[in-house]
Amino acid sequence: MCFQRYFLIPLITIMVLGVQGVASEICSEDVPTLVIKSKDVVRKVPKQRHYTQGLIFRNGSLFESAGMYGESKLIQINPKNGTEVVLKDLNEDFFAEGLAEINSQLYQLTWREKKVLIYQTENFADPETKSFSGEGWGLTSFEEKLVLSDGSAVLKFLNPGDLSVVRDVSVRLGRASLTAINEVEEINGQIFANIYGKSIVVVINPKNGCVNTKLDLAELIDAHKKEIVNSEGAICGSDPCHPYDFVANGIAFDAVTKEIYLTGKNWPMIFVIKNPISKN
Numbered sequence: 001m002c003f004q005r006y007f008l009i010p011l012i013t014i015m016v017l018g019v020q021g022v023a024s025e026i027c028s029e030d031v032p033t034l035v036i037k038s039k040d041v042v043r044k045v046p047k048q049r050h051y052t053q054g055l056i057f058r059n060g061s062l063f064e065s066a067g068m069y070g071e072s073k074l075i076q077i078n079p080k081n082g083t084e085v086v087l088k089d090l091n092e093d094f095f096a097e098g099l100a101e102i103n104s105q106l107y108q109l110t111w112r113e114k115k116v117l118i119y120q121t122e123n124f125a126d127p128e129t130k131s132f133s134g135e136g137w138g139l140t141s142f143e144e145k146l147v148l149s150d151g152s153a154v155l156k157f158l159n160p161g162d163l164s165v166v167r168d169v170s171v172r173l174g175r176a177s178l179t180a181i182n183e184v185e186e187i188n189g190q191i192f193a194n195i196y197g198k199s200i201v202v203v204i205n206p207k208n209g210c211v212n213t214k215l216d217l218a219e220l221i222d223a224h225k226k227e228i229v230n231s232e233g234a235i236c237g238s239d240p241c242h243p244y245d246f247v248a249n250g251i252a253f254d255a256v257t258k259e260i261y262l263t264g265k266n267w268p269m270i271f272v273i274k275n276p277i278s279k280n
């Protein structure tokens, strides 16, 4: 008995501490859901329909990364009237994805081509190309690192110099992993993310991957459904569009006005709302 006690007590102690250690990493399931309605929209910016994969705000302009093979572009959009300028037509072998700015350079991700196009400030004609591993979906920056989503639940933090992975976190709500993380945007130290095929934006703590708030866009999308998917919008080229071709995707933030820009794939508008998270 004595022998067992000697080993049992430390073992129990280790187990309890271990459980506590794990418990501190378990994310809360009970997070607030903020319903975004039409009345929350400060203004609507008209927009050309593109397969929006990335959206950022910098120096008073919006920049969009539009996807699809043969249609991928980098576009500058006037946030007041939606007027656009195509800055770069990508090689038809590239399917553009997320877009981020870091160190005054724009990084444009590609989906399965394992390449990132890097544009020097105001030089959009001849981007540098660097390689990375895996798929590319969304891209933003946080604490001097690029933050990449790849369709899984994992966010990868990349060194912007050589695109090596410095660390990663799993995005979780309670004990559940949230997969299909798509477009991402760092806003006041939190990562706002679209989830492919869903009408919600999740707000993620980049330190531990825990979702701490959800923005529900379903009511807003429903109220504008006829504009988003009009009689023509239901057809893309000669083929019917997949319903997912009209899902919410695209988040940008103007740090001066504290306004968030929200759009979706092939949407003809961008919704502008005030940051609904009061502490921000």
Ligand SMILES: [Ca+2]
Pocket (backbone or CB within 6 Å): 054, 055, 056, 099, 139, 140, 183, 184, 185, 250, 251, 252
């Ligand atoms: Ca973004």
